[in-house]
Amino acid sequence: MKGKKGQITAFQLYALLFSIQVLMVLFINGSFTGGNDFLDNTVSCLLAAGLNLLFSLPLFLLYRADQTMSIPEWSVHLLGKKGKGVALYYGAYLLFMDGIYLSLFQVLMANVIEPHSVPWVLSLITVIAACYAATLGLEASARAGVFLMVLVLVGTGLLFSGLLVQADFLHFQPLFIDGARQTVQGCLVFFSFGTQLPLLALVLPAVRGKVQRGFVLWNLLTALFMALLILVAVASCGDYLRNQLFPLYTAASMARLSFFERMDMLFVVAWMCGLFLKLSLDLCLIQRCIGFFTSRGKYLVILLAGGALLLLSQVVFHNAEFKQMLLDLVGICILSFIGAAGIPWLLLGVRKWKEGKADEKTEG
Amino acid sequence: MERSLSQNLAAYRRAFGNSADLVIRTFAVTGTPAATLVLEGMVDKKLVAEAVLQPILNAQLVQKEPEEKFSYLMNNALATVDQECLTENKKAMEKLMSGFALFFLDGCARCLAFGVQGFVARGVSDPQNESMQFGSREGFVEPLNQNMSLLRRRLKTPDLTFERLSIGSSSRTQVALAYLRSEASPEILRKIRQNLKKVNLKILLSAGYLDAYLLHNSHRFLFSGTGYSERPDTVCGKLAEGRVALLIDGTPLAVVMPHLFIENFQTSDDYAARPFYATFIRWLKYIAFTIALFLPGIYVAITTYHPEFLPQALLLKIAQAEAATPFPITAEVLLMILIYEIMREAGLRVPKLLSQAVSIVGALVVGDAAISSGLVGAPTVMVVALAAISSYVAPKLYEQIAVSRVVLTLLSGLTGFWGLLLGALVILINVCAQMAFDVPFAAPVSPTYPQGLLDVFVRAPWRKLLQHNARVQDLPGSEVVDANER
Structure with a gap:
């Protein structure tokens, strides 16, 4: 398939989103999902996939109406200058979520992997690298996404094998043993921390190929993949994962495959690749959102967004009150819902209303 | 007149x-x-x-x-x-x-x-930097006409076209664009002609002068979207894939455009050898490239920040060797890389009569004296030497490897494995971002062209290769739009 400047294929998009989505499953723990029955989160993954499908409807309805417009463009088209606020919302939302992801990365480094490391230095070089990648554009990230998806798949494949060797069915407990609350909360975590729908709201016009069919397939396969990862981790480590800060990291560090003993390296590589891709893609999209207000200083916008991201992650990492406030699941859920479905529903409604009004005028 | x-x-x-x-x-x-x-x-x-x-x-x-x-x-x-x-x-x-x-x-x-030209010129001889086991022994020479005849002798088709141009306001160097009319993309040709017209050099003495003019924004990328070859047979193969060659009078090589990343690992010998052996050699090159680029960085990161990744016996050996040395491992590795690069440059520039002396001094100083005096640990010397040897397996990438190796080692020394990984990701995205004359530099791996992978991760038998022989401008993700497609 011939390319077009600034455009990526559906396969590249979903490969990119796969690496990003897997990143999410790596940091979930009992405190996020509201309980220690890790196995229940396999159902949460699948439920979240269902929510994604449901909430993607308005987005794809707008996409079908005009494949060349992103949601902020629809907003400007329907609401005029006021519609630019939508672009600002998406930009701020991505910045906020990236700040959280980056702070979680610092938590992982400082508390689990490298207690003697200086987290802000690591965050700084990560942000610099992501800023550089963002300046190279969406196509560069998309092409790199295919490479990294293969890397993540190979890494997790080895991890699966390493964990399966130690699997014991006695580790499985019945599902919903403490009720369905954790499953529901886990589902909300998976839905709200996976920023794919707001991402699609911005990126869809730059994608060619079977976007809708690809989304359904990607959504189901990624959910199954994550569920399987959790299932195998529980089968291998059982109750030991209950009180771990990063259960999957713990499982990875316990996995053994013949002479290959340090499987946690694979975990860390997957995490780093996912984080790098997420930050670079989001910074690129944030720049596009800011582009609704000014067309100048593309590199400066990316640099400023990177700086803001670093600052936010430091605040979340160092200030416990802020951390508690910003990591509030209900708040994040609402923000994600607005970006994923709220704004598209609203725009769909405005469009219908405007069309109805136009019809009335013609009839009149 | x-x-x-x-x-x-x-x-x-x-x-x-x-x-x-x-x-x-x-x-x-x-x-x-x-x-x-x-x-x-x-x-x-x-x-x-x-x-x-x-x-x-x-x-x-x-x-x-x-x-x-x-x-x-x-x-x-x-x-x-x-x-x-x-x-x-x-x-x-x-x-x-x-x-x-x-x-x-x-x-x-x-x-x-x-x-009635009759100037003294070097006769056709074995290519110095691109030797082959099974192929022809003829390499390009300095006179343009002779190079054109070397191509014509191999491609006896009227489809092969040469276009002469003159570049350099003072040197008026003759150059010739060579391409197969039925294979080359008119759009790529138009771009090359357009870019060559913009060359405002006074003197054109070698192919490297043109790189910045031929490719837009070439300074932003680590690797080059233009390739070089000293071999007429290799260039003929490239022309058959829709590429365009530029011959420059006074330069014993051809510039081939567009050039993709994966071509740095492909040699004409791959296609002459048996597929299983060619595949083995291909993988050997990928591994050697990885070693050349990352081994010093990995060594620094692991020994400085993550010693737990090493088996105990190996860790003890390294610790024992490094205990007596005065410098930290990062400094040691960087020092050894520096010494090696100095020796290499000296070996390259020194008169041939003295090159043996340089090698002996280098081997004695670096290989023996540095270790026995306790300045550098033996594992460090081994790591740098292995990385240095590996970089010659893909000689076209030497410049990039040499510079990236130093940067990655520095990053590893500063932040351990994370810095190394991020450095690798930056290199990856740099490769993925590049377009060589509107063809993705990372193709056919990404954007993926499954049939094209038959000549990337394996070297499929000729029959299979011929079934899926795509021209470079037809690779997926290519933005080359020819007039008839517009």
Whole structure:
């Protein structure tokens, strides 16, 4: 398939989103999902996939109406200058979520992997690298996404094998043993921390190929993949994962495959690749959102967004009150819902209303 | 040009500042003053005497007017193949400087240029930097015409086209674009021509001068979207895939465009060897490239920040060797890389007679004295040496490997494995971002062309390769849009 400047294929998009989505499953723990029955989160993954499908409807309805417009463009088209606020919302939302992801990365480094490391230095070089990648554009990230998806798949494949060797069915407990609350909360975590729908709201016009069919397939396969990862981790480590800060990291560090003993390296590589891709893609999209207000200083916008991201992650990492406030699941859920479905529903409604009004005028 | 011979000759003497190599021979053609101009050392004197002077002087001319005499000589008397009538001094001077002889006749405002080049040139020999086990022993040489004939001899098809251009306001270097009309993309050709027209160099002495002009934003990328080859057979293979070659007079290599990342690992030997062996060699190259680029960084990161990743026995060995050395491992590795690069550069520039001495000193100082004096640990020397040797497996990537290796080692020394990984990701995204004449540099891996992978991760048998032989402009993700597709 011939390319077009600034455009990526559906396969590249979903490969990119796969690496990003897997990143999410790596940091979930009992405190996020509201309980220690890790196995229940396999159902949460699948439920979240269902929510994604449901909430993607308005987005794809707008996409079908005009494949060349992103949601902020629809907003400007329907609401005029006021519609630019939508672009600002998406930009701020991505910045906020990236700040959280980056702070979680610092938590992982400082508390689990490298207690003697200086987290802000690591965050700084990560942000610099992501800023550089963002300046190279969406196509560069998309092409790199295919490479990294293969890397993540190979890494997790080895991890699966390493964990399966130690699997014991006695580790499985019945599902919903403490009720369905954790499953529901886990589902909300998976839905709200996976920023794919707001991402699609911005990126869809730059994608060619079977976007809708690809989304359904990607959504189901990624959910199954994550569920399987959790299932195998529980089968291998059982109750030991209950009180771990990063259960999957713990499982990875316990996995053994013949002479290959340090499987946690694979975990860390997957995490780093996912984080790098997420930050670079989001910074690129944030720049596009800011582009609704000014067309100048593309590199400066990316640099400023990177700086803001670093600052936010430091605040979340160092200030416990802020951390508690910003990591509030209900708040994040609402923000994600607005970006994923709220704004598209609203725009769909405005469009219908405007069309109805136009019809009335013609009839009149 | 003037009608008067003396005025014309004066103009040439003035233009060349009475240069010693400008040879002007004056004589009369049945009473009309005439002259031939050549540049000493650029022409074959025997050929000038036999093919130019003798026919002119022996011609039985009945015409009286100079113009008529000139026309008769041009059409009936002279026996050279490459002959042109010129009316502008600028063009005539270009011809003169390219080894042509000029013939002037008094009373005519034009001259004849004869291709009688006979300058000393190196004979066709084995390519120095691209040796092959099974292929031809012929490599490009300096004269442009000879290089064109080396291609023509291998591609006996009228489809092969050469386009001559001249680049460099002072050097007026002759270059030739070579391509197969049915395979090359007109759009890529248009871009190359357009970019070559923009070259504002005074002097063009080698192919490297043109890289920045041929590719837009080439300075932003680590790797180059233009490739080089010293081998006519390799270039012919590339032309068959729709690529365009640029031959430069005085340069014993061809610039091939567009050039993709994966081509740095492909050699003509791969296609001559058995598929299983070629696949094995291909993987060996990928592994060697990875070692050359990352091994010093991995060594620094693991020994400095993550020693738990090493098996206990190996860790103890390294610790034992490093315990007696005065520098931290990062400094040690960087020092060794620096010493190695100095030795390499010295070996490259030093007269051949002395190169053996440089090698002996290098081996003694680095290999023996540094370790026995306790300045550097033996594992460090081994790691740097292994990385250095590995970088010669993909020699076209040496520049990139050498620089990236230092940066990655520094990053590893500063932040451990994370810095190394991020450095690797930055290199990856840099490769993925590049477009070589609107063809993705990372193709056919990403954007993925499954059939193209048959010549990437394996070297499939010829029958299979021929079934999926795609031209470079047809690779997925290519933004080359030719006129008929518009």
